[in-house]
Amino acid sequence: MAKQSIVPFGPQHPVLPEPVHLDLVLEDEVVVKAVPSIGFVHRGLEKLVETKDYKEYVYIAERVCGICSFGHGMGYCQCLEKIMDIDIPPRAKYLRTIWMEMSRIHSHLLWLGLLADAMGFESLFMQSWKLREEVLDLFDATTGGRVIFSVNCVGGVLKDMDDSMLKRIVDTVTDMEKELRPIAETFLRDYTVGTRLHGLGMLSAEHAKMMGAVGPMLRASGVSYDARKLGYAAYGDLDFEPVTAADGDSFARCEVRIREIFQSIGLIRQAAAKIPAGPIAVPVKGNPNGEHFMRIEQPRGEAIYYVKANGSKFIERFRLRTPTTSNIPPMLEMLKGCQLADVALLILTIDPCISCTER
């Protein structure tokens, strides 16, 4: 056995957007083990639920993450709606679906940019983020915020979209689809990208399931599982199939995310065509009493929400398990046997969101 050495990696590293620390046990340049530690950006947001009115906490729940902010607000509201037995209007469900899919496009384009940046492919990074800007502008026009939307409330949504706005969304995403094609072609066919990603960080379907991978990580290993198929919000009325790839390597994860952007564009078009007229929220009176557990598919994977209420206006416990938490064990598995120079890229392929994980 070669002599082992330990190299600290992170929490500050040029390729990491957020702080995570890994102790990499190396044999020469090959990683044999990675020991993670987190806790650099803990903010105690779950604890805040005990001191904030349950209707106010929506604004805090969505501040858990800057990318999946819409989903966190929606997951929390859906839990409370189940506890309080509120049936939200169908229009609100469709609006939530449209915003959720816009979030997915925004998150995946961000990730594609970060991936290109990690590979040193600067022009591809710029192209991806330039395209992402259009979704952010749509968010700004429809919700009033580019990153934090504040449109979810218990009982529905706070802002409506008129027909001209829906048309603008559909037109913009259709244009984006055209602009995305050359970018997608480059990711999927370019020699440099292919050489860097093919066969890197293999994760078999059995391993992915055993280690609890979620989202694009799981689907890139050939497991057809997508929490949107549970039919929450308006997903039950929309026609889609989970995007999967068989290879289980970094290239497959990139491919799944690119195809999911196209799928999200299709879902936005379907939802905009089917959206019913009517109210966008129902009035909510009283305080919640009971508990509920639910899953939603965030851009990064399945997120779990648990709310326990005790009949007062303060929630007793709010628990959120984010996709990155589930994807860290498979990431450690992937890191075994890789080269030290590939570690940064492999961490990036799980699309880590550490501030989500630590809340």
Next chain:
Amino acid sequence: MEQRKHEPKIHPWRAFPFAASALKNLFSKPATTGYPFEPAHYPDRMRGHVEIRIEDCISCGLCARSCPPGALKVDRAAGTWTINRFDCVQCGNCANVCPKKCLTIVPGYTAPATGKSSETLTRPKAPDTPAAGRAGGKPVNDAGKCVYCTLCAKKCPQGAITVDRAAKQWRLDAEKCVGCGICAAACPKKCLTLQ
């Protein structure tokens, strides 16, 4: 573990896919706006900062109580409304809960500053101001005229009114009531008066 087992597809004719856009960018206008030399354009719905029509404010304090970061302070006795714009996160909750709808969230950011400060506005005390005239009063029900329709209870932003149709009872939780006057305005029989 076997690494890089796939042979990437090589397409030499696609060697410079972004060359066209790079050339175009050289000779076209910048994609970004020239702020601060050009004014920034904000969409209508943009949540930039909170504004108040202080003459309509009744100092009920609902905004301060429901502000997630605690950026607002309301002093009922002095009739002041104070905002710390550096704590405000522009969630818009104050504008949603305001019973008089005198709070609005409007586009455009507030100016940067070198130190943290608060902004205090005082409600005009002129007796002829309609809001000031109603402020502070609690609703009193004229049981003779009341039809127990429960509209007041439904409209009450604080849930301070309970109406029992069967027992013909109208009750006010004086502690919860902020005297906003919404119940009196909603009452179809005009049997509620603020005193």
